[in-house]
Amino acid sequence: MNVLLAEVAQATQRLADAGVPSPRFDAEELAAFVHGVGRGELHRVADADFDARYWEAVARREAREPLQHITGRAFFRYLELQVGPGVFVPRPETESVVGWAIDAVRAMDVVEPLIVDLCTGSGAIALALAQEVPRSRVHAVELDEGAYGWARKNVEGSRVTLHRGDALTAVPELDGQVDLVISNPPYIPLTEWEYVAPEARDHDPQLALFSGEDGLDVIRGLERAAHRLLRPGGIVVVEHADTQGGQVPWVFAEDRGWADAADHPDLNNRPRFTTARREVP
Structure with a gap:
């Protein structure tokens, strides 16, 4: 498993613990947004390209800020x-x-x-x-x-x-x-x-x-x-x-x-x- 997919798995657990209704989807959508790829392309992000801004986005969603406000799109x-x-x-x-x-x-x-x-x-x-x-x-x-x-x-x-x-x-x-x-x-x-x-x-x-x-x-x-x-x-x-x-x-x-x-x-x-x-x- 590459670095990004491992981080997505950790983010999924964090969001689930925070009560987010769709933790896996949101974790993947945030990763796709930060890295500028589609959700189906996350496995293509090289380990060296991992962007620490992902955890900033996850923290905002963990605080129950709407996913769409973070990504700016619905x-x-x-x-x-x-949207925002x-x-x-x-x-x-x-x-x-x-x-x-x-x-x-x-x-x-x-x-x-x-x-x-x-x-x-x-x-x-x-x-x-x-x-x-x-x-x-x-x-x-x-x-x-x-x-x-x-x-x-x-x-x-x-x-x-x-x-x-x-x-x-x-x-x-x-x-x-x-x-x-x-x-x-x-x-x-x-x-x-x-x-x-x-x-x-x-x-x-x-x-x-x-x-x-x-x-x-x-x-x-x-x-x-x-x-x-x-x-x-x-x-x-x-x-x-x-x-x-x-x-x-x-x-x-x-x-x-x-x-x-x-x-x-x-x-x-x-x-x-x-x-x-x-x-x-």
Whole structure:
């Protein structure tokens, strides 16, 4: 075993002891980042080329700093995004939410679908939709100044139009025209602060995490925003915590102008997002 692989094995144990959920992956990803190679090429790094900065990176991850803040990048579907302090790091579970939305848009009889991503954060959702639905017109909205700065970097050169503003009142010029509204909003109840993983609680923006006593305050506001933006028959897709399954569809009730409200599971078969259709008069 060469020096780097031996160090990766030691780092894996250190990260596991620190409670990092994916110690082997993170140890390898940090090694690949420091040495400028792919994870599958670590065995090619010569002993003489071992970089002691690896242990600096491991120590940061051991302290539960997000892996993506250390490497400065996050992977989401087919994208590589710039991320760091001040922006919510996109999670793998959101990829299935976006996958459902992409299929729904492709099934629409619309030549150039109009899409709005509310609470865009890094811009991950908006960029994925723009990339995978090539003729779509995508708008993304972010309120937080720090997150907006990261989104601006990521959407540069793309077809995404970025707006800084409140998701609940933004882009009124699009009212009644939008085919799909999608959001990964804050949804953690304030009462669960102590149970949130350190990577999120101590490093993600609080604005992107917490939303009232039951976690649904922003989602209730998004319900009205989506109804305002969508055309009749348009679709809303909202991510939520798996513990909120069964609650969020009731926010999109028939007496508020919605039809077909339903929860959908993530890859672990846990309720992860709600969809609804704006009722056609």
